[in-house]
Amino acid sequence: MSRRAWRTAFAVLLACGVVGAAAWLVFFSPVLGVRHIAVSGNTAVSDEEVRRAAAVPDRLPMATVDLDAVRGRIAALRWVESVSVERNWPDTLVVRVAERRPVAVVLQGGASAVVDRHGVVIETGRIAPLGLPTLSVDRFAADDPATMAGLKIVAGLPGDLGRMVQTVRATSADDVSLRLSDGRTIMWGGAERTRDKARIALTLLRRPADRYDVSSPDVVTVK
Secondary structure (H helix, E strand, C coil): CCHHHHHHHHHHHHHHHHHHHHHHHHHCCHHHECCEEEEECCCCCCHHHHHHHHCCCCCCEHHHCCHHHHHHHHHCCCCEEEEEEEEECCCEEEEEEEECCCCEEEEECCEEEEECCCCCEEEEECCCCCCCCEEEECCCCCCCHHHHHHHHHHHHCCHHHHCCEEEEEEEECCEEEEEECCCCEEEEECCCCHHHHHHHHHHHCCCCCCEEECCCCCCCEEC
16 A cells, blocks of 8 residues: 555544544533533422433433433423523533413312413412412313413403402303402403403492493493
């Protein structure tokens, strides 16, 4: 073999060695392994709970981390509504959590279930948390139209009106009423035009009455 051929072969071998070393460094070596999991956006769930749910071994090569699997494990936490997971080279996984917002309480078998706007039960207890209205429906379920209408309405109420609401009664998707803590009732109807209905209801509540009907926000009644 000529000297020129030897040089070419050596260059090829050297290049293969460099590529192989780089591949080993990225995919097999702990040098570029996970050393930190940075968590943000969480208040109800602790950083440690999120890290345990992520279940990523220390020093696992960053390139081999299955991000979709990590997302799925964290999303299984009750308080987590959505989550994103990204690599931040050389050694950190960045986890951003969006937590579920409690909007109502549903009584189930003597216990109080705290639920979010999607009808997901976040937690249960013997005592209902203060500040959340009770949702009253014939069949509580995420696929029940009355349930979802009631949750959509209470989740969309402005704070000043939402704080007044004690009970949300939904007999159907189009027949929802709000009972206030002072005993007054607002006939709400369906979940459409909630913002308009809330604005009108806050104005009507300045007038003394027992019952306010904003189910058709263009034609309201007070009794």
